[in-house]
Amino acid sequence: MKTVPLLASTILFTLFISACGGGGGSAPRPSPVNPTPKPPAESRWTAGVFPDESEFKDKCAVVRTTNDIDGNPYPDTLGTSFDEKMWLRSWSNNTYLWYDEIRDRNPDDFARTLDYFDILVTEQRTASGAQKDNFHFAQPTEEFESFSETGSSSGYGINWAFISSTPPRNLTISTIEADSPSSEQGLQRGDRLISINGIDFVDSSVDSDVDAINAALRPSEDAVETEFVFERVDGSEINVTLTSGTFSTSFVNNAKVIDTNAGRVGYVRFDGFQRPGQTPLINTFQQFIDENVTELVLDIRYNGGGLVAMSAQLGYMIAGPNQTNNRNFETFQFNDKHPTIDPLTGDVIRPVPFFDREIDWESGRFTNNTLPNLGLTRVYVITTEDTCSASESLINGLRGIDVEVVQIGGTTCGKPFGFQATDNCGTTYFTIQFQGVNDKGFGEFSDGFKPLSNPQFDDELPGCEVNDDFTKSLGDENEGMLSAALFKLNNGTCPTATNATTTAHASKKSSSTNSKGDIFDTRYRSFLLENSIYTELETLDSQQ
Amino acid sequence: MKLIILTSTVLLFLGVGCMHTHNEISTEGNTGEPTPARITELSTNDKKMLQDAARTLLFGRKITLSNTVFSKQNTVFVERRSKQNEQGKIIDGRQREIAAIVLSLWLENGECYLQRNDTKDKVKLNNAGCQSL
Numbered sequence: 103m104k105t106v107p108l109l110a111s112t113i114l115f116t117l118f119i120s121a122c123g124g125g126g127g128s129a130p131r132p133s134p135v136n137p138t139p140k141p142p143a144e145s146r147w148t149a150g151v152f153p154d155e156s157e158f159k160d161k162c163a164v165v166r167t168t169n170d171i172d173g174n175p176y177p178d179t180l181g182t183s184f185d186e187k188m189w190l191r192s193w194s195n196n197t198y199l200w201y202d203e204i205r206d207r208n209p210d211d212f213a214r215t216l217d218y219f220d221i222l223v224t225e226q227r228t229a230s231g232a233q234k235d236n237f238h239f240a241q242p243t244e245e246f247e248s249f250s251e252t253g254s255s256s257g258y259g260i261n262w263a264f265i266s267s268t269p270p271r272n273l274t275i276s277t278i279e280a281d282s283p284s285s286e287q288g289l290q291r292g293d294r295l296i297s298i299n300g301i302d303f304v305d306s307s308v309d310s311d312v313d314a315i316n317a318a319l320r321p322s323e324d325a326v327e328t329e330f331v332f333e334r335v336d337g338s339e340i341n342v343t344l345t346s347g348t349f350s351t352s353f354v355n356n357a358k359v360i361d362t363n364a365g366r367v368g369y370v371r372f373d374g375f376q377r378p379g380q381t382p383l384i385n386t387f388q389q390f391i392d393e394n395v396t397e398l399v400l401d402i403r404y405n406g407g408g409l410v411a412m413s414a415q416l417g418y419m420i421a422g423p424n425q426t427n428n429r430n431f432e433t434f435q436f437n438d439k440h441p442t443i444d445p446l447t448g449d450v451i452r453p454v455p456f457f458d459r460e461i462d463w464e465s466g467r468f469t470n471n472t473l474p475n476l477g478l479t480r481v482y483v484i485t486t487e488d489t490c491s492a493s494e495s496l497i498n499g500l501r502g503i504d505v506e507v508v509q510i511g512g513t514t515c516g517k518p519f520g521f522q523a524t525d526n527c528g529t530t531y532f533t534i535q536f537q538g539v540n541d542k543g544f545g546e547f548s549d550g551f552k553p554l555s556n557p558q559f560d561d562e563l564p565g566c567e568v569n570d571d572f573t574k575s576l577g578d579e580n581e582g583m584l585s586a587a588l589f590k591l592n593n594g595t596c597p598t599a600t601n602a603t604t605t606a607h608a609s610k611k612s613s614s615t616n617s618k619g620d621i622f623d624t625r626y627r628s629f630l631l632e633n634s635i636y637t638e639l640e641t642l643d644s645q646q
Numbered sequence: 647m648k649l650i651i652l653t654s655t656v657l658l659f660l661g662v663g664c665m666h667t668h669n670e671i672s673t674e675g676n677t678g679e680p681t682p683a684r685i686t687e688l689s690t691n692d693k694k695m696l697q698d699a700a701r702t703l704l705f706g707r708k709i710t711l712s713n714t715v716f717s718k719q720n721t722v723f724v725e726r727r728s729k730q731n732e733q734g735k736i737i738d739g740r741q742r743e744i745a746a747i748v749l750s751l752w753l754e755n756g757e758c759y760l761q762r763n764d765t766k767d768k769v770k771l772n773n774a775g776c777q778s779l
Contacts, residue, residue, distance in 0.1 A: 248710075249724045325690065347712075349712055463748075
């Protein structure tokens with residue numbers, strides 16, 4: 103029985119997707135039966151000599167006896183922690199994007215496997231002085247293989263803006279999930295947290311209070327009742343008792359058409375390239391076409407990325423067939439050991455085109471439905487540092503075909519990279535393995551895309567730097583960022599004093615100093631809003 | 647078509663994969679065609695039952711469903727929870743894979759069951775408030 107009929111599919115597309123693994127996606131499927139014993143691996147480290155990673159794969163200090171998601175046993179065989187470290191070393195040397203910037207150090211100098219993984223990374227920095235690789239991490243495979251409904255988040259249905267994490271703390275609501283108790287009780291964007299369960303959230307530095315705050319903000323289960331006091335934008339206070347749960351996210355929001363002197367402007371806020379967003383996104387673009395929209399403001403200030411395929415679809419819906427035909431949306435480039443063959447799949451590297459059709463996410467094939475398109479030569483994008491990954495792919499992909507992208511807001515996060523989650527011996531590793539480049543071959547925006555009045559470099563875009571405005575609802579034409587976009591669209595210049603009435607989103611990043619009471623103090627690494635508990639890997643490794 | 651009956655929420659497995667012995671019921675020959683179903687008012691028990699059933703279909707993997715799952719449609723995408731930083735921001739890279747696991751809710755001969763679409767494995771839901779969509 104199929105709930106979604108398999109419509110005619112494109113063989114080439116099927117091939118493409120079958121070639122795809124997934125950053126954040128599936129770990130490679132182990133063999134359904136225990137593999138034949140492997141030959142003895144190198145038992146010593148020799149500087150500069152890298153045996154094939156397969157010599158060490160699945161040789162584990164502790165062998166798992168459980169099954170994978172398809173019911174097959176894991177392919178673990180008994181080995182040592184040295185084997186695990188040697189696999190990491192050879193695997194990194196083979197697939198890490200900057201493998202030649204890793205210092206080759208003796209695995210025996212590191213007691214724990216994870217400590218060794220931590221140093222298998224470039225130590226170089228970007229032009230801005232930031233670490234070149236900010237996306238190097240691992241997690242227990244058991245945790246990686248926990249599932250959730252796509253687009254759902256656990257908590258109270260509140261998405262927060264971290265304006266200050268040290269006293270005086272400022273945690274402000276950025277958005278509310280529609281079907282959550284937070285919405286039902288009237289909480290709004292801009293409400294600032296004052297207290298939780300009677301504890302002073304803003305100023306308390308007592309350790310027990312900080313623990314209680316973290317626990318309350320991160321309920322570990324459903325049906326936990328928590329008392330909140332918020333200060334509203336007008337200075338009044340609102341007291342609510344919220345019950346924790348898991349709430350679905352609406353990815354396409356506030357779509358509307360705005361009449362301006364420059365013509366009819368479509369505005370839509372798009373919060374994630376996730377599968378449930380496809381249909382409402384298509385419907386929104388059809389609405390814009392039906393209402394003769396000639397300009398578009400795409401609000402991706404909270405869009406942290408997701409499916410590259412959907413980003414390629416959105417690129418098509420913006421630019422249309424004439425500009426995208428035979429052009430590439432994004433090409434994944436691996437290190438110089440793999441110029442033509444994707445080392446993660448073994449397939450020939452093929453560019454991702456601008457997809458012009460709806461995707462059946464269940465079968466992984468195109469449907470027969472051609473996407474609507476606006477055929478625009480210019481788009482205004484609203485961004486913050488939360489605009490990331492596939493959102494940046496969209497910006498870069500459109501610039502690659504000379505669509506003018508006008509940026510309103512803040513610098514994006516700077517993630518032109520990807521990786522395929524890889525399990526070995528119960529830990530899933532993420533190391534940067536490829537970089538996305540556009541049709542012009544550009545993909546170096548590790549410091550993010552920046553809006554400037556006079557851009558000079560490829561990672562600088564024409565536009566206006568504007569802070570997020572928590573005093574207004576999203577979609578409100580007076581909201582700081584949308585207002586600036588409309589001003590720029592109508593006048594060709596940025597509004598003056600754009601920051602006058604806004605809250606400094608740029609100040610969201612907390613100080614690196616761990617002053618007492620910092621809710622991001624390493625003592626409180628388990629602190630997470632909305633989602634799963636961050637489990638430190640020390641626990642796992644120490645068990646080995 | 648495979649149907650795994652959950653008796654007292656205990657599902658039996660034998661070795662690899664789902665068990666298909668005397669607990670298996672084939673829908674072939676049944677007169678009632680399965681129809682898409684939904685649960686308009688999901689109780690705490692309903693949600694727990696759905697999550698337990700989904701966990702069975704995912705070979706014991708933890709799964710979290712929303713409070714409104716299957717309230718408007720009979721299918722739901724499920725996927726691995728993305729790694730996030732201290733602020734809850736996803737730190738995974740680009741997602742290149744396309745196809746996702748889909749779970750669907752069905753009514754057949756007055757009985758409600760949850761199906762994992764790619765394997766066609768099904769788990770019966772006893773006393774869930776399923777309605778025809």
